[in-house]
Amino acid sequence: MTVRGAPGEPHLPKVARSTTARMAAGLVLLALLLAVDIAGGTRIRIGGLMVGVPALSAVFLGPWAVLALVAATFPCLAVAAWDNGQLDAVNFPVVMATTTLIGGASVLAAVVRQRRERELAQVRWVAAVTQRALLRPLPTRLGPLAIASTYLAADAEAAIGGDLYAAADLGGGRIRVMVGDVQGKGMAAVEVTGMLLAAFRHAARHRTPLRALPAVLDESLRDDLTDLTASAGLPLEPPPPPPSAHDPESAGAPAASGFPERFVTAVMVDVAPGGGRISIANCGHPPPVLLHHGEVLPLDCAHPVVPLGLGDLAPETQPPDTYDFALGDVLLLYTDGVIEARDRDGAFYPLADRLADWCDLAPADLLPALTADLARHVGSRLGDDVAVVALQRVA
Numbered sequence: 001m002t003v004r005g006a007p008g009e010p011h012l013p014k015v016a017r018s019t020t021a022r023m024a025a026g027l028v029l030l031a032l033l034l035a036v037d038i039a040g041g042t043r044i045r046i047g048g049l050m051v052g053v054p055a056l057s058a059v060f061l062g063p064w065a066v067l068a069l070v071a072a073t074f075p076c077l078a079v080a081a082w083d084n085g086q087l088d089a090v091n092f093p094v095v096m097a098t099t100t101l102i103g104g105a106s107v108l109a110a111v112v113r114q115r116r117e118r119e120l121a122q123v124r125w126v127a128a129v130t131q132r133a134l135l136r137p138l139p140t141r142l143g144p145l146a147i148a149s150t151y152l153a154a155d156a157e158a159a160i161g162g163d164l165y166a167a168a169d170l171g172g173g174r175i176r177v178m179v180g181d182v183q184g185k186g187m188a189a190v191e192v193t194g195m196l197l198a199a200f201r202h203a204a205r206h207r208t209p210l211r212a213l214p215a216v217l218d219e220s221l222r223d224d225l226t227d228l229t230a231s232a233g234l235p236l237e238p239p240p241p242p243p244s245a246h247d248p249e250s251a252g253a254p255a256a257s258g259f260p261e262r263f264v265t266a267v268m269v270d271v272a273p274g275g276g277r278i279s280i281a282n283c284g285h286p287p288p289v290l291l292h293h294g295e296v297l298p299l300d301c302a303h304p305v306v307p308l309g310l311g312d313l314a315p316e317t318q319p320p321d322t323y324d325f326a327l328g329d330v331l332l333l334y335t336d337g338v339i340e341a342r343d344r345d346g347a348f349y350p351l352a353d354r355l356a357d358w359c360d361l362a363p364a365d366l367l368p369a370l371t372a373d374l375a376r377h378v379g380s381r382l383g384d385d386v387a388v389v390a391l392q393r394v395a
Contacts, residue, residue, distance in 0.1 A: 019065060026057045026069045030076050037080045050076050051099050054106040063110040070103030134194055138167050140364070143175045144275030144395040148363035150371055152386040154337065162189030163335045163387035166197055168204035173273030176204060179333040179389055180266035180308070181285065192262045195224040196308065210270045210279050210320050217266070218283075218311035225262060225309065263309035267333055271325065275393040278331065279320040283307050286339060289355060290323065291330040296355045299323060330363065331391045337384035341374055349377050363390035 030053050037046050054070045061069070077099060081087045138149045149165055162182035170176055178200055182189040199220035208216050265285040271278050280288060282301035290297040303318035325331070332355070341349040354373055358366050367390055374386070 019061065022057070022060050023065050023068070026053055026061070026065075027072060029053055030069070030072055034076045034080055038083050041084075048095070050080070051095075051102050054103050055109075058106040058109040058113065061110060062114055063107045066107050066110045067103075070099070070106065073099055073103065130190065134190070134197060135164060136166070138165065138389065141394075142167060142169060143173055143271070144393055145175055145271060146363050146392045146394045147177075147389065148367045149389045150367045150387070152337070152371060152374075152382060154382040154385045162193060163337065163385040164193045164197060165333070165387050165389050166200050167389075168201065170204060170207055170270075175271040176210070176268065177271075177333065177389060177391060178266055178268045179285070179335060179387055180264045181335040181337075181385075181387075182264050183262055183307075188262065191228075192221070192225075192264065192309075196221055196264055196266075199224075210268060210281050211317060213268055214266075214281050214283050214305045214308065215311060215315075215317055218308045221262075221264065221309045222311065263307040265307045265336075269331065269333065269391070270320070271391070271393075275325055275327075275395065277322055278325045279322045281305060281318075281320040286334065286336050289332040289334075289352065290325075291332065291355060291359045292326060294356075294359045296352045296359070298352065325393050327393055327395075329393050330359075330361075330366065332366075333389045333391075335385065335387045337382060337386035338370075338374065338388065340384060341378050341382055341386075343377050344379055349374060363392050366390050 030050055033046055033050050033053070040046070050073050054066055054073055057066050057069050074096065077095060078087065081089070081092050081095070086092055135151060138147050140147055147167065151163065151165075162185055163180070164182070165177070165179045167175065167177045180193075180196060182192045182196070184192075196217060199217050202220075203213055203216050264283070266283045267285040267288055268281045268283075269278055269288070270280075280299060280301070283305045284307040287298045287300045290299055299321065302321050305318050306314045334351070339349060339351050343349075354370070358369055361369060367388055370388065371386075374382075
């Protein structure tokens with residue numbers, strides 16, 4: 001499993017991240033300004049620019065390093081004033097006092113910046129721990145399947161969002177995999193992710209049949225949301241239907257009643273013993289794609305189910321769709337962050353066209369190729385989180 005931030009994040013060379021190198025750059029800049037001031041004689045006086053060096057350094061240096069640059073600025077200003085014959089001028093004490101004031105402010109700014117960086121590092125660490133706790137790494141091999149998974153967070157400052165995946169061995173050679181997308185973003189979506197994953201694992205331990213699984217997960221999710229609402233002291237009223245079941249992110253704000261309007265699109269796959277057949281239950285999620293003998297086959301849902309959390313709107317169950325799963329076939333499960341990724345011209349990512357070139361790749365090679373191509377397509381940051389799982393029948 002791979003978990004990363006948004007593609008396209010800048011990465012500085014190691015030497016540029018070195019405090020010693022940055023400190024040396026500040027000192028070199030001071031020396032360069034002093035040399036130019038001396039070379040220019042009395043006609044060109046740029047000693048005042050030296051005051052800006054400590055202020056600039058507060059952006060990328062710690063407070064002690066900034067303080068050292070402030071200390072180095074004073075003799076440079078004195079030498080420049082001496083060379084220009086301004087050492088005994090009335091204005092020289094004003095220049096030194098100004099340097100002291102700006103230098104002190106620069107050190108304070110470096111202290112504040114460094115504190116914020118530590119807080120951000122702590123937040124990232126908590127996000128990484130939460131990610132590992134919720135999205136447990138999928139095994140690379142489970143029964144007759146080779147498995148690969150990846151997660152890309154749209155927010156470059158975090159490694160977690162509302163997309164999810166899970167896999168379970170039901171025993172007797174039957175394997176179950178789920179990929180889902182929680183409506184909304186932020187910690188509220190993460191909370192719903194935890195609820196659904198716990199329900200999925202509980203259902204797997206009790207060998208819940210795939211036909212009944214959407215109803216079981218839906219009931220569990222709605223019960224958890226009801227408990228969450230009750231604990232927050234909010235009215236217990238159901239949410240209105242979302243604008244689009246296929247686009248969880250397009251739903252509006254929480255209902256006026258205060259009910260936490262959360263639902264999840266999900267696709268669940270059962271692989272039969274031996275791997276020759278797969279059964280798919282789709283709850284408002286983008287259709288899986290089957291790579292079979294060089295063909296790219298979207299497995300559109302013949303028996304759709306409403307997203308999880310909205311089962312009270314359509315409580316009837318539907319039989320799962322079944323398909324052949326030949327040796328070497330690859331099944332790709334993904335969230336809508338893939339197909340809704342746009343390039344600079346607003347064009348959506350052409351997943352089926354791209355997969356046509358990768359039909360011969362194993363899951364471990366397919367997902368890196370997909371994520372790298374997706375990064376090139378968007379050119380900067382993703383607009384939504386992305387979760388992808390690839391399954392290949394290898395036995």
